[in-house]
Amino acid sequence: MSEIKVPDLGESISEGTIYKWHVKEGDVVGAGDVLAELETDKVNLEISAEEGGVISAILRQEGENVAVGEAIGVIGEAAGGEAKTPASSAAGSGGEAPAAPAPVPSAPAAAPAPPAAPEPSSAAASGEHLATPGARKLARERGIDLGEVGARDPIGRIAQADVQGHGAAAPAPKPADGGSKPAAAKAPESAAPSGGKEVERKRMSRxxxxxxxxxxxxxxxxxxxxxxxxxxxxxxxxxxxxxxxxxxxxxxxxxxxxxxxxxxxxxxxxxxxxxxxxxxxxxxxxxxxxxxxxxxxxxxxxxxxxxxxxxxxxxxxxxxxxxxxxxxxxxxxxxxxxxxxxxxxxxxxxxxxxxxxxxxxxxxxxxxxxxxxxxxxxxxxxxxxxxxxxxxxxxxxxxxxxxxxxxxxxxxxxxxxxxxxxxxxxxxx
Incomplete structure (x- = not known):
C-alpha cells in the first residue's frame, strides 16, 4: 500500500486545489498513470502514480485545498488483499466499489447494518476519529457525528465522500416535499441574498x-x-x-x-x-x-x-x-x-x-x-x-x-x- 501525495509544486507554491480526479476508487492503475489534476495559482499540474495497484481510497475530493506532501489517496496492491475485495469482486468495475457500504473487513458474515452499530458507540465515546479536514467540515455543516460514519479507507480515515454517503440517507425524512437531494439543503443559503429569487453560487477557482x-x-x-x-x-x-x-x-x-x-x-x-x-x-x-x-x-x-x-x-x-x-x-x-x-x-x-x-x-x-x-x-x-x-x-x-x-x-x-x-x-x- 502506498499513499498518493501532493508533489513539490515549485518555488513559492505550497498548496493547490484538486481540480479533477481521473480515477475512482476500485480502478486499477499502472506506474506513471495520471491520477489527478491539481490547480495552483499559476498552472495546472498532473499527479501520476509512482507504482501500480488499485485505488483503494480517495481521501481528498475535487475542489479541496491540499498542501505539498499531503496524502490525497491510497493505492493498494492489485493482487488480493482485504482492502481491494470489493473492487476485485466487481470484476474491475470501478462503479461497484462505492456501493458496498461494508467497512474494511471482508468476512461475508459481517452484514452492512451490524458493523455500523458498534462503530458509533466506541468511536464517539473516545472522540478520536481519523478524518480529513474536508470531511470534518462537511460533518459539522450537516450535524453528523463522525463516530457514526464508516470509512472505506483501509487505515480508517474518514473522507468527505464517506460523510456525503452517510448524509445522503439521513436528511431524506426531514424535508416535507420529498427533496432528498443533498443540493436541496444549499438552496435557501444561496437564494437568501436575492430575496428568494434564483441565483447560482459558484466557488472561485484558485x-x-x-x-x-x-x-x-x-x-x-x-x-x-x-x-x-x-x-x-x-x-x-x-x-x-x-x-x-x-x-x-x-x-x-x-x-x-x-x-x-x-x-x-x-x-x-x-x-x-x-x-x-x-x-x-x-x-x-x-x-x-x-x-x-x-x-x-x-x-x-x-x-x-x-x-x-x-x-x-x-x-x-x-x-x-x-x-x-x-x-x-x-x-x-x-x-x-x-x-x-x-x-x-x-x-x-x-x-x-x-x-x-x-x-x-x-x-x-x-x-x-x-x-x-x-x-x-x-x-x-x-x-x-x-x-x-x-x-x-x-x-x-x-x-x-x-x-x-x-x-x-x-x-x-x-x-x-x-x-x-x-x-x-x-x-x-
Missing part, C-alpha cells in the same frame, strides 16, 4: 482568486497612470496582405500583429529603459534584456506567458513562440518557468472587440501596453483632404513612481512611429 488578488495589489502598490495614442495600421495591413501567403509558406506560421507590436515595444524600451525596470525597496533594477509577456485569455482566467529574449528573435520566431505559448495556455499545459519573470507585458483586448481600455500593471513590472480593435475612422490628412484609415487606439499603463508622464508619452509615441513605419522595426526592434 487561479481566479490569485488574479483578483494580484490586480488589487497592483492598484494598491503602484502609482498607476494610463496614457493613450492611436496608430494608423495602413502600412502593417499592407505588408500582411502582400506577404502573408509567402510568409506562411516559408515559415509555416501566420504573420500576425503581435510580432510587429513586440518589435515596436522593444525598440521603445531601448529608447526609454525605465519602462523595462522594476522597484526593489529603494533601488531601481533596470533590465538589459527583453522578456516580453503576452497576455492570453484561457478558460480558467488570464495568464501571461513570457517570450524570452524577444529582441533576439525574428518575426517568424516571435509568431511561432507566441502561438505555442497561447496553445499551451488554453490547454492548461504551461510550465511555471514559462510564466515567471517578464520585463514588460502586451495585452490585446482588440480580439474581443475592445475599442479602448486601461490595462492594469503586471507587477512588479512598471509598464503594460494595451492593443485594441482596428476600426476605419476618418482622418484629416490636411485642411482639405479627409480619408478613411484603419486606426487602432493603444494605451500605456505605467508606474508613475519611477516613470514620468513625459517619458511615458514619449515611449508611446515611439511605439506609434515604429508601427506606422514598419521598415524601421528592422533597425530599431
Amino acid at each position: 487561479r481566479r482568486l490569485t488574479i483578483a488578488s494580484r490586480l488589487v495589489e497592483a492598484q494598491h502598490t503602484a502609482a498607476m497612470l494610463t496614457t493613450f495614442n492611436e496608430v494608423d495600421m495602413t502600412a502593417i495591413l499592407d505588408i500582411r496582405k502582400r506577404r502573408k501567403d509567402s510568409f506562411k509558406e516559408k515559415h509555416d506560421v501566420g504573420l500576425g500583429f503581435m510580432s510587429f507590436f513586440t518589435k515596436a515595444v522593444i525598440g521603445a524600451l531601448k529608447a526609454y529603459p525605465l519602462l523595462n525596470a522594476e522597484i526593489d525597496g529603494e533601488d531601481l533594477i533596470i533590465k538589459k534584456y527583453y522578456d516580453i509577456g503576452i497576455a492570453v485569455a484561457a478558460k480558467e482566467g488570464l495568464v501571461v506567458p513570457v517570450v524570452r529574449d524577444a529582441d533576439r528573435l525574428s518575426f517568424p520566431q516571435i509568431e511561432r513562440e507566441i502561438g505555442e505559448l497561447a496553445a499551451k495556455a488554453r490547454n492548461n499545459t504551461l510550465s511555471l518557468s514559462e510564466l515567471q519573470g517578464g520585463t514588460f507585458t502586451i495585452t490585446n483586448g482588440g480580439v474581443f472587440g475592445s475599442l479602448l481600455s486601461t490595462p492594469i500593471l503586471n507587477t512588479p513590472q512598471v509598464g503594460i501596453l494595451g492593443m485594441h480593435k482596428i476600426q476605419l475612422r476618418p482622418i484629416a490628412l490636411d485642411e482639405t483632404t479627409t480619408v478613411n484609415r484603419p486606426m487602432m487606439y493603444i494605451a500605456l499603463s505605467y508606474d508613475h513612481r519611477i516613470v514620468d508622464g513625459s517619458e511615458a508619452v514619449s515611449f508611446l509615441v515611439k511605439v506609434k512611429e515604429l508601427l506606422e513605419d514598419p521598415e524601421s522595426l528592422l533597425l530599431e526592434g
Whole structure:
C-alpha cells in the first residue's frame, strides 16, 4: 500500500486545489498513470502514480485545498488483499466499489447494518476519529457525528465522500416535499441574498482568486497612470496582405500583429529603459534584456506567458513562440518557468472587440501596453483632404513612481512611429 501525495509544486507554491480526479476508487492503475489534476495559482499540474495497484481510497475530493506532501489517496496492491475485495469482486468495475457500504473487513458474515452499530458507540465515546479536514467540515455543516460514519479507507480515515454517503440517507425524512437531494439543503443559503429569487453560487477557482488578488495589489502598490495614442495600421495591413501567403509558406506560421507590436515595444524600451525596470525597496533594477509577456485569455482566467529574449528573435520566431505559448495556455499545459519573470507585458483586448481600455500593471513590472480593435475612422490628412484609415487606439499603463508622464508619452509615441513605419522595426526592434 502506498499513499498518493501532493508533489513539490515549485518555488513559492505550497498548496493547490484538486481540480479533477481521473480515477475512482476500485480502478486499477499502472506506474506513471495520471491520477489527478491539481490547480495552483499559476498552472495546472498532473499527479501520476509512482507504482501500480488499485485505488483503494480517495481521501481528498475535487475542489479541496491540499498542501505539498499531503496524502490525497491510497493505492493498494492489485493482487488480493482485504482492502481491494470489493473492487476485485466487481470484476474491475470501478462503479461497484462505492456501493458496498461494508467497512474494511471482508468476512461475508459481517452484514452492512451490524458493523455500523458498534462503530458509533466506541468511536464517539473516545472522540478520536481519523478524518480529513474536508470531511470534518462537511460533518459539522450537516450535524453528523463522525463516530457514526464508516470509512472505506483501509487505515480508517474518514473522507468527505464517506460523510456525503452517510448524509445522503439521513436528511431524506426531514424535508416535507420529498427533496432528498443533498443540493436541496444549499438552496435557501444561496437564494437568501436575492430575496428568494434564483441565483447560482459558484466557488472561485484558485487561479481566479490569485488574479483578483494580484490586480488589487497592483492598484494598491503602484502609482498607476494610463496614457493613450492611436496608430494608423495602413502600412502593417499592407505588408500582411502582400506577404502573408509567402510568409506562411516559408515559415509555416501566420504573420500576425503581435510580432510587429513586440518589435515596436522593444525598440521603445531601448529608447526609454525605465519602462523595462522594476522597484526593489529603494533601488531601481533596470533590465538589459527583453522578456516580453503576452497576455492570453484561457478558460480558467488570464495568464501571461513570457517570450524570452524577444529582441533576439525574428518575426517568424516571435509568431511561432507566441502561438505555442497561447496553445499551451488554453490547454492548461504551461510550465511555471514559462510564466515567471517578464520585463514588460502586451495585452490585446482588440480580439474581443475592445475599442479602448486601461490595462492594469503586471507587477512588479512598471509598464503594460494595451492593443485594441482596428476600426476605419476618418482622418484629416490636411485642411482639405479627409480619408478613411484603419486606426487602432493603444494605451500605456505605467508606474508613475519611477516613470514620468513625459517619458511615458514619449515611449508611446515611439511605439506609434515604429508601427506606422514598419521598415524601421528592422533597425530599431
